[in-house]
Amino acid sequence: MAESPSTSPFASKLAVRGLTRMFGGLIAVNNVNLDLHVGEVHAVIGTNGAGKSTLINMLSGEIAASSGTIALDGQDVTQMSQPRRAKAGIGRSYQRTTIFPEFSVLENCRLTAQAQAHPRPWHIWQSARGCMLSNERAKAALARAGLLQHQHAQAGSLSHGAKRQLEVAMCLSTEPQVLLLDEPLAGMGAEETERMLQLLQELKTGHAVLLVEHDMDAVFRIADRITVMVNGSVVASGTPDQIRVDPIVRTAYLGEEQAHG
Structure with missing residues (x-):
């Protein structure tokens, strides 16, 4: 069951309220509330098509929200462009490599x-x-x-x-003040994963970290909070222990074996 975030956007480094994105008649992200705090890794998980990529693209300013608000330190940044959000303190990495080789x-x-x-x-x-x-x-x-x-x-x-x-x-x-990390563990071996997890653990000191990731073992090791999305909506949000035993999550995403692992 999803917890209700604080009603005040000033309580969080990044506060998201009622964020929705529609593509024609398709609701890709539906009325999402989310709070990111300095000192926490907040993971967003869900199957393909759950709305995770659309959510992170809205937070970074790469696509516009159909409705809802995004506040950084209490300042409404919903209408800001991606470069302005980056300058304000919202940084992100991408699912695919973006380096100049x-x-x-x-x-x-x-x-x-x-x-x-x-x-x-x-x-x-x-x-x-x-x-x-x-x-x-x-x-x-x-x-x-x-x-x-x-x-x-x-x-x-x-x-x-x-x-x-x-x-x-x-x-x-x-x-940045906020780090939006889109599958930073994708394609990594065990040793590389360990190095990245150590880095993420260090980075949450001084940053609010949003982690979109498919590696469930890594998520449950590193995350302080987990939000679960299904078909564009948040179905649960809480600590890793709360998410493990949530019946909606067991049915919709993790499966019985992972939930009891």
């Missing part, structure tokens, strides 16, 4: 930092190489993501897991 690890991160500071695209290419502030931000982000020792390596030469770490570092280089 021919550039160095540092250059990838530096360009992201520069893009956040200068939204006009020609400023990125004119200033990225010489901008000390962007360079400092990029190196700090790489250090947090555990990639500083690879800063001069060509990004395309990294392992799959390291590329995913680089994407997180690129997100961090924009100095």
Whole structure:
């Protein structure tokens, strides 16, 4: 059973109320309420088509909501463009790799930092190489993501897991308050997964983290709160222990074996 979030958007770093997205007659996301807090990893889970990708795209500003509100630190950002939301403090990673494979690890991160500071695209290419502030931000982000020792390596030469770490570092280089992470564990082996989980555990200090992920073992290990979506709607939200025993979740998503595991 879904819990009711706080009625005040000021109680959360990111507060979502009544968020809905329609594509013609299809309701992709239906009246979703969500609260993200600094110090927590909040996972959103659901089968394919549950509305997770549409939700994260609305939160980042890549698609507009049909109705509802999104507040960052109490400020309504619902009508803000994606670049303005990024500048306000909402950063995201993507399901598919978005790195520049021919550039160095540092250059990838530096360009992201520069893009956040200068939204006009020609400023990125004119200033990225010489901008000390962007360079400092990029190196700090790489250090947090555990990639500083690879800063001069060509990004395309990294392992799959390291590329995913680089994407997180690129997100961090924009100095976000909220991290929206879209399947950061996708395609990873056991060792790479462990490194990413450790990184996520560290990142929640100082950030509100939204994690969209299919790896249920990882979700139940790392998440402080879990929201379950089915057919665009939230059917349950709570702690991992609460979600494990929720009868609606057992029936709709996890299955008896996982629920009792």
